[in-house]
Amino acid sequence: MDTRVTKKKLGLKERYAAMTRDLHWDTTYQPMDKVFPYDRYEGIVVHDWDKWEDPFRLTMEAYWKYQGEKERKLYAVIEAFAQNHGELGVTDARYINALKLFIQGVTPLEYAAHRGFAHAGRQFTGAGARVAAQMQAVDELRHCQTETHAISHYNKYYNGMHNAPAWFDNVWYLSVPKSFFEDAYTGGPFEFLTAVSFSFEYVLTNLLFVPFMSGAAHNGDLSTVTFGFSAQSDESRHMTLGIECIKFMLEQDPQNVPIVQRWMDKWFWRGYRLLTLVAMMQDYMLPKRVMSWKEAWTMYAEENGGALFADLARYGIRKPKGWEQACEGKDHISHQAWATFYQYGHATAFHTWVPSKDEMDWLSSKYPDSFDRYYRPRLEHWDKQAKGKEGRWYNQVLPMLCQVCQVPTLFTEEGDPTQISLRETDYHGMKYHFCSDHCKEIFEHEPKKYAQSWLPVHQIYQGSCYPDDINPASPGDSPVREVMRYYDVHAGEDNGDFTNSKDRKHFRAWSGRMKPQGMGE
Amino acid sequence: MTSKDMFRHIGDYPMIQQDTEDKFHGKHLLYLHWENHPMFAAPFCIPVPRTLPFGAVIMEVLPELYGEHPEFEDIDWKSVQWFNSNKRFIPDVGKSLEHHGIGHKSLIRFRTPALEGIRAETGF
Numbered sequence: 162m163d164t165r166v167t168k169k170k171l172g173l174k175e176r177y178a179a180m181t182r183d184l185h186w187d188t189t190y191q192p193m194d195k196v197f198p199y200d201r202y203e204g205i206v207v208h209d210w211d212k213w214e215d216p217f218r219l220t221m222e223a224y225w226k227y228q229g230e231k232e233r234k235l236y237a238v239i240e241a242f243a244q245n246h247g248e249l250g251v252t253d254a255r256y257i258n259a260l261k262l263f264i265q266g267v268t269p270l271e272y273a274a275h276r277g278f279a280h281a282g283r284q285f286t287g288a289g290a291r292v293a294a295q296m297q298a299v300d301e302l303r304h305c306q307t308e309t310h311a312i313s314h315y316n317k318y319y320n321g322m323h324n325a326p327a328w329f330d331n332v333w334y335l336s337v338p339k340s341f342f343e344d345a346y347t348g349g350p351f352e353f354l355t356a357v358s359f360s361f362e363y364v365l366t367n368l369l370f371v372p373f374m375s376g377a378a379h380n381g382d383l384s385t386v387t388f389g390f391s392a393q394s395d396e397s398r399h400m401t402l403g404i405e406c407i408k409f410m411l412e413q414d415p416q417n418v419p420i421v422q423r424w425m426d427k428w429f430w431r432g433y434r435l436l437t438l439v440a441m442m443q444d445y446m447l448p449k450r451v452m453s454w455k456e457a458w459t460m461y462a463e464e465n466g467g468a469l470f471a472d473l474a475r476y477g478i479r480k481p482k483g484w485e486q487a488c489e490g491k492d493h494i495s496h497q498a499w500a501t502f503y504q505y506g507h508a509t510a511f512h513t514w515v516p517s518k519d520e521m522d523w524l525s526s527k528y529p530d531s532f533d534r535y536y537r538p539r540l541e542h543w544d545k546q547a548k549g550k551e552g553r554w555y556n557q558v559l560p561m562l563c564q565v566c567q568v569p570t571l572f573t574e575e576g577d578p579t580q581i582s583l584r585e586t587d588y589h590g591m592k593y594h595f596c597s598d599h600c601k602e603i604f605e606h607e608p609k610k611y612a613q614s615w616l617p618v619h620q621i622y623q624g625s626c627y628p629d630d631i632n633p634a635s636p637g638d639s640p641v642r643e644v645m646r647y648y649d650v651h652a653g654e655d656n657g658d659f660t661n662s663k664d665r666k667h668f669r670a671w672s673g674r675m676k677p678q679g680m681g682e
Numbered sequence: 683m684t685s686k687d688m689f690r691h692i693g694d695y696p697m698i699q700q701d702t703e704d705k706f707h708g709k710h711l712l713y714l715h716w717e718n719h720p721m722f723a724a725p726f727c728i729p730v731p732r733t734l735p736f737g738a739v740i741m742e743v744l745p746e747l748y749g750e751h752p753e754f755e756d757i758d759w760k761s762v763q764w765f766n767s768n769k770r771f772i773p774d775v776g777k778s779l780e781h782h783g784i785g786h787k788s789l790i791r792f793r794t795p796a797l798e799g800i801r802a803e804t805g806f
Binding site for chain 1: 686687688689690691692695697698699700701702705706707708709711713715717718720721722723724725726727728729746747750752767786787788789791799800801804805806
C-alpha cells in the first residue's frame with residue numbers, strides 16, 4: 162500500500178501572503194535603491210513598507226476566476242444586445258454622441274491607466290503596493306477591451322467611432338484627457354497613485370461613471386450598462402487602493418504631508434478640468450436626463466468629498482486649492498463647454514445641436530441662477546440662425562488653449578461669468594497662457610514639464626496636422642477642413658449639426674420612430 | 683516667473699520648448715480677445731507676420747474673427763480700449779505689431795464700452 166502523502170492546504174491568509182509578499186526578495190547583486198529608484202526620487206519617505214495594508218486581499222488565482230465569470234456574463238449580454246438590434250432601442254440617436262465621447266475620450270484612458278499601473282507595479286519597493294498596482298494594470302487593460310467590445314456594435318451603425326484611438330492622439334478636445342494621463346504616468350509611482358487612484362478614482366470617479374452609466378441606463382443602452390456593472394467591483398477596489406496609498410504616505414513620515422498636499426491640489430484641479438467634458442455630456446447630450454451636473458457635483462463632490470477631507474484633516478491635509486472655484490463652477494462649466502463644442506462642431510468627431518425649448522426649460526429649472534441670464538440667449542440666437550437664411554454658424558478660427566489642462570480658455574472668473582479668466586507667465590523668454598490661477602500654479606511648479614505640452618492648436622499652425630499635400634505655410638481657404646482630412650474625420654458625417662446627420666436619418670428610418678424625444682418635431 | 687520650480691526627475695531632463703517662434707513658418711502666434719462677447723467661446727489664436735500694421739488688425743483680422751457678431755458692425759473704433767495682456771496701450775494704425783511690443787504669443791484684449799454683449803443688449 163502506498164504511503165498517503167497528506168498535502169497541507171494553505172489557509173486563505175497564508176495563501177494570500179505566499180502569493181504576494183513572499184514573492185518579494187531583497188536584491189544582493191545590486192543595491193535595492195538602484196533597482197527601485199522611482200519610489201525615492203519624488204521625496205516620499207518610507208520607513209516601513211510592511212505597514213502597507215493591502216486594500217484587497219486577492220490572489221491572482223482568485224482574480225482570474227472572478228474576472229472570468231464577469232466576462233462570460235458581459236459577453237452574453239453584448240451578444241444578445243446585437244441579436245436584438247439594441248442599437249435601435251436607445252431613446253434617440255443623439256444619445257450615441259455620448260458614447261462617441263466615451264469611446265474617444267474615456268476608453269483610451271483605461272489603456273493609459275494600464276500603462277501607469279504597470280509602471281507603478283514594477284517600481285514600488287514594497288511588494289504589497291506592487292501587487293495591487295499590477296492587478297489594477299490588468300483591470301484597466303480589461304476595461305479598455307470590454308468597453309471597446311461593448312461600444313463596437315454601435316460603430317457598425319453610426320458615425321464618429323471608426324478611428325477613435327488615432328483621434329485620441331491628435332484631436333484638440335481629446336488632448337485634454339490624453340495630457341491628463343500622460344502628465345500622471347510621467348510622474349513617479351506615488352504621484353501617479355495620488356493622481357489616478359486617489360484624486361480621480363476616489364474623489365471624482367462617481368462624477369465620471371454615474372453620468373455615463375446612469376445615462377446609458379436611462380437611455381436604453383443595455384450593453385454599456387452591463388459593462389458598467391462589470392467594471393463596478395473593480396472600481397471599488399481601485400478606490401480602496403487610492404485611499405490606502407494616501408494614508409500610507411501620510412502615516413510614514415510628516416515630511417510627506419506637504420508633498421501629498423501639493424499633489425492633491427494639482428490633481429484635483431486637473432481632474433476637475435477634465436470633467437468639464439462629462440459635465441457637458443450630462444447636461445446636453447443625454448436625451449433623457451439623469452440629473453444635472455450641478456446636482457451631481459453637489460452630491461458627489463461637495464458632500465462626499467467634503468466628508469473625506471474632514472477625515473484627512475487629522476493628518477494635516479486640507480481641501481485641495483481650487484475647491485471653492487470648482488464648486489462655484491458647477492453653475493457654469495457645462496454650458497460654457499457645450500457652447501464651445503457647438504461652435505467648433507465642424508472640428509469634432511461627434512454631432513452637436515441647440516437644445517429644444519423643453520430642454521432649455523429643463524436647464525433653466527436646474528440652473529436658475531445662471532442659465533437664462535448667461536447661456537440661453539446665445540443658444541436661442543444660434544437656433545434662429547440655424548433655422549433662418551444665415552444657416553448654422555461655425556466658428557472658423559482656432560481658439561487659445563490653456564498650456565496645462567489644454568482646454569480652450571473658455572472658463573470665466575470666479576464671481577463674474579461675463580469675464581473670461583486668463584492668466585499668463587514668462588518662462589525662458591516665452592509667454593505661456595492659462596485658464597486659471599490653478600493651472601498657472603501647476604505650470605510654475607514644473608515649468609520644464611509643461612513647456613513641452615503638445616497643444617493641438619499650435620501643432621496645427623506648425624504644420625503637424627495637415628495631410629501631405631498641404632503646405633502648412635498656406636493651407637488654403639479652410640485649414641479646419643484639411644485638418645479634419647488628416648484626422649480621418651469625415652466632414653459632415655462624423656460631425657456638424659445633428660439635425661442634418663446621417664445618424665439621425667438612419668435611426669429614424671431603421672427604427673420607424675419619426676419623433677425623437679425632445680426634438681419637438 | 684517666481685521661483686516655485688519644484689520639478690523632480692531622474693537623470694537628465696531635456697529642455698524642450700514646444701512652441702518657439704521659429705516653428706511657425708515665418709509668422710508668430712497672436713491671441714485676440716473681445717471682452718464680454720462669449721458668442722466666441724475663447725480668445726482666438728492666429729499666426730501673423732511680425733510686421734503686420736496695427737491698422738490691418740482692425741481692418742482685416744478682426745472682421746474675419748468677430749464679424750458675425752451682431753454688435754460688431756456698430757463698433758466705434760476710436761473709443762475702443764486696447765490692452766497688451768493687462769497693459770493698456772494706444773495703437774498707432776500705421777505701425778507694426780512689433781512696434782507696439784506685441785510679439786510671439788502676445789494677447790491683445792479689447793473692450794468696446796458702448797457694446798457690452800453678455801452684460802447688455804445681445805446677451806452674448
